[in-house]
Amino acid sequence: MAEPAIEMINITKIFPGVIANDNVKLEVDQGEVHALLGENGAGKSTLMSILFGLYEPDSGIIKIRGQEVSIRSPNDATSLGIGMVHQHFKLVSNFTVTENIVLGLEPKNKLGNLDLKSAEKRVAELSAQYGLAVEPRDKIENITVGMQQRVEILKILYRNADILIFDEPTAVLTPQEIDELLEIFERLKSEGKTIIFITHKLKEIKAAANRCTVLRRGKYIGTVDVAAADEDQLAEMMVGRSVSFRIDKKPAQPGKIVLEIEDLTVIGSKGVPAVQNLSLEVRAGEVVGVAGVDGNGQSELVSAIAGLLPVKSGRILLNGTDISKESIRRRNESGIGLVPEDRHKYGLILDFRLDENLVLKSFRREPYSNKLGFLSFPAIAAHAEDLISQFDIRAGSGPATSAKSMSGGNQQKAIIAREIDLSPDLLIVSQPTRGLDVGAIEYIHRRIIEERDKGRAVLLVSFELDEILNLCDRIAAVSKGSVVGVVPAESADERKIGAMMAGVGSTDAGNGKASGSPNQPQGGPHV
Known part of the structure; x- marks a missing residue:
C-alpha cells in the first residue's frame, strides 16, 4: 500500500493556560478527502496550523509521504506541497485576482519587470482546469465571498500544492456556494489532490469526506469511515454525549407587536434599493424567520433596524414608537439586541x-x-x-x-x-450559529427559544433552512428586497419556502403581518 500523504504522531502544543493539542495523531491517505471534526476550541485549527508551519509543536513527529519532516514556516510547508485556505481570507482587497494569486511569486520578463499578462494567462488556465471560474482581472473588493475563496484555492494551486487544508471553508458561504465548493472538492480529488477540511457541519462530512478524525478538548477521539458512520455517532464523538438535532419547543404564545416595519425602502451599497416597500411585524413571544438567498435584502433590512443604514422611506416602530431616525445607541437603549452576521x-x-x-x-x-x-x-x-x-x-x-x-x-x-x-424586547439574530459546532448550535437554539418563552420578540435571519424551520413560528420569505409571503412554520417545508425565495409560489401573506388575536391558532395563512 502507498504511504499515507500525512502522518502526525503524538503532536502536543501548549499555549499559556491551555493544552491545545494533547498527544494528537492524524493519518491521511493520498487522494482522499479527510474531515477534521471537533467542537470550538478542540484543537483542530492549531493542529492544521502546525502542519502548515504557523506553529511548531512542543513534541511529536510529522511525516509527509513517509518521510519525517520539520515544518518551521509556511515556506517549508509550501516546499512540501502543502497549502492552506484560512477561515478568514488573506487577500489584498484592492489588488486584482491575479495580483493576489502571484503575490510573492511574481513572474518576471527578460528585463526583470512584472509579467502580469503571463500571470493572468496561467491563472485563467488553472481556473479552467479546476472549474473555479474566476475572472483574473477582477478586484477582490468587487467579488463575492465565494469567489474570494476560489482565489485562495488558486493561490495554493499556483504554488503546486497537492495537500490542501481548508479551515472552516463553508462558514461564510451561502448554501449555493457550499454546494459549489463540495463539487470543487470532487474535482480536486479526481486530480489526485489530498484534502483536509475542518468543519462543524455533519451533512458536509457525509456529502464530501471519505474519512473523519474527531478531536475533543485537544485530544484524539478516533477516526471513522464516513460511509459507515451516521450523524448521531459523529455528533456524540465530537461532544461526548448524544445531541438532539430538533429543538423541543411548546407552541408560541404571541403577545403585543414589538417590531412593526411599514413599507420600508433602504438603499444598498450599489446605490439601488436593496429593501423595497417591505412590511413585517414581530410579536412578543414568537420567532419570525427571514428566509432568502443571500443578496436579497436581508443584510440591509437588519442594518436598517439596527441603525447602521439610513431609511429612504417607510417606518420602523419598536413598541409603537418610530425609531427610523434614532441613533444606534438610542435603539440599543430602547430594547434592541443584535447578533450581526459579520x-x-x-x-x-x-x-x-x-x-x-x-x-x-x-x-x-x-x-x-x-x-x-x-x-x-x-x-x-x-x-x-x-x-x-x-x-x-x-x-x-x-x-x-x-x-x-x-x-x-x-x-x-x-x-x-x-x-x-x-434581555432586549427585540432580539435580532443574523446567522447566529455560523461557525459553531453541533453542541453549541443545540445550546444556542435552546437559548433563542428560552428568550421567546420569556416574551421576547425574536427576528431570525439565516441562510440555513433547517435552522429556520426548526426555530421559527412564522417564516417570511424574501426575494429582491420584498416579502414574498409569510407562512406558519408548521405548514412549511423546504420545497415551499425555496419556491417562495425564488419569487414563485407566494401566498397572500405578502405584507408580513399577523392577523387576528395574538393567541389565534396558527393554521392557514398568517397575514
Missing part, C-alpha cells in the same frame, strides 16, 4: 479583551461604572466569568483573553452571550 466588523472590537467586549453595550451602567463614569474592572471581570461559564466560551486566559485570539465559534458565542444577557 462578527468581526460589527460584533466585536478584536483588540479588546473578552470582558471588555462583553460590556460594550452596558459599561455605562452600574455595577460596571459608577456615577462619575469610572469603570469597575473587578465587576466587569466577574460579569465575564459568569457569561463564560453560562455559554461555555473557550478562552485560554479567561476574561483577559484578547478577542482576536479566540476561535471564530467562541467569538460568536461571546456576542450571543452579550446580547441575550441584555
Whole structure:
C-alpha cells in the first residue's frame, strides 16, 4: 500500500493556560478527502496550523509521504506541497485576482519587470482546469465571498500544492456556494489532490469526506469511515454525549407587536434599493424567520433596524414608537439586541479583551461604572466569568483573553452571550450559529427559544433552512428586497419556502403581518 500523504504522531502544543493539542495523531491517505471534526476550541485549527508551519509543536513527529519532516514556516510547508485556505481570507482587497494569486511569486520578463499578462494567462488556465471560474482581472473588493475563496484555492494551486487544508471553508458561504465548493472538492480529488477540511457541519462530512478524525478538548477521539458512520455517532464523538438535532419547543404564545416595519425602502451599497416597500411585524413571544438567498435584502433590512443604514422611506416602530431616525445607541437603549452576521466588523472590537467586549453595550451602567463614569474592572471581570461559564466560551486566559485570539465559534458565542444577557424586547439574530459546532448550535437554539418563552420578540435571519424551520413560528420569505409571503412554520417545508425565495409560489401573506388575536391558532395563512 502507498504511504499515507500525512502522518502526525503524538503532536502536543501548549499555549499559556491551555493544552491545545494533547498527544494528537492524524493519518491521511493520498487522494482522499479527510474531515477534521471537533467542537470550538478542540484543537483542530492549531493542529492544521502546525502542519502548515504557523506553529511548531512542543513534541511529536510529522511525516509527509513517509518521510519525517520539520515544518518551521509556511515556506517549508509550501516546499512540501502543502497549502492552506484560512477561515478568514488573506487577500489584498484592492489588488486584482491575479495580483493576489502571484503575490510573492511574481513572474518576471527578460528585463526583470512584472509579467502580469503571463500571470493572468496561467491563472485563467488553472481556473479552467479546476472549474473555479474566476475572472483574473477582477478586484477582490468587487467579488463575492465565494469567489474570494476560489482565489485562495488558486493561490495554493499556483504554488503546486497537492495537500490542501481548508479551515472552516463553508462558514461564510451561502448554501449555493457550499454546494459549489463540495463539487470543487470532487474535482480536486479526481486530480489526485489530498484534502483536509475542518468543519462543524455533519451533512458536509457525509456529502464530501471519505474519512473523519474527531478531536475533543485537544485530544484524539478516533477516526471513522464516513460511509459507515451516521450523524448521531459523529455528533456524540465530537461532544461526548448524544445531541438532539430538533429543538423541543411548546407552541408560541404571541403577545403585543414589538417590531412593526411599514413599507420600508433602504438603499444598498450599489446605490439601488436593496429593501423595497417591505412590511413585517414581530410579536412578543414568537420567532419570525427571514428566509432568502443571500443578496436579497436581508443584510440591509437588519442594518436598517439596527441603525447602521439610513431609511429612504417607510417606518420602523419598536413598541409603537418610530425609531427610523434614532441613533444606534438610542435603539440599543430602547430594547434592541443584535447578533450581526459579520462578527468581526460589527460584533466585536478584536483588540479588546473578552470582558471588555462583553460590556460594550452596558459599561455605562452600574455595577460596571459608577456615577462619575469610572469603570469597575473587578465587576466587569466577574460579569465575564459568569457569561463564560453560562455559554461555555473557550478562552485560554479567561476574561483577559484578547478577542482576536479566540476561535471564530467562541467569538460568536461571546456576542450571543452579550446580547441575550441584555434581555432586549427585540432580539435580532443574523446567522447566529455560523461557525459553531453541533453542541453549541443545540445550546444556542435552546437559548433563542428560552428568550421567546420569556416574551421576547425574536427576528431570525439565516441562510440555513433547517435552522429556520426548526426555530421559527412564522417564516417570511424574501426575494429582491420584498416579502414574498409569510407562512406558519408548521405548514412549511423546504420545497415551499425555496419556491417562495425564488419569487414563485407566494401566498397572500405578502405584507408580513399577523392577523387576528395574538393567541389565534396558527393554521392557514398568517397575514
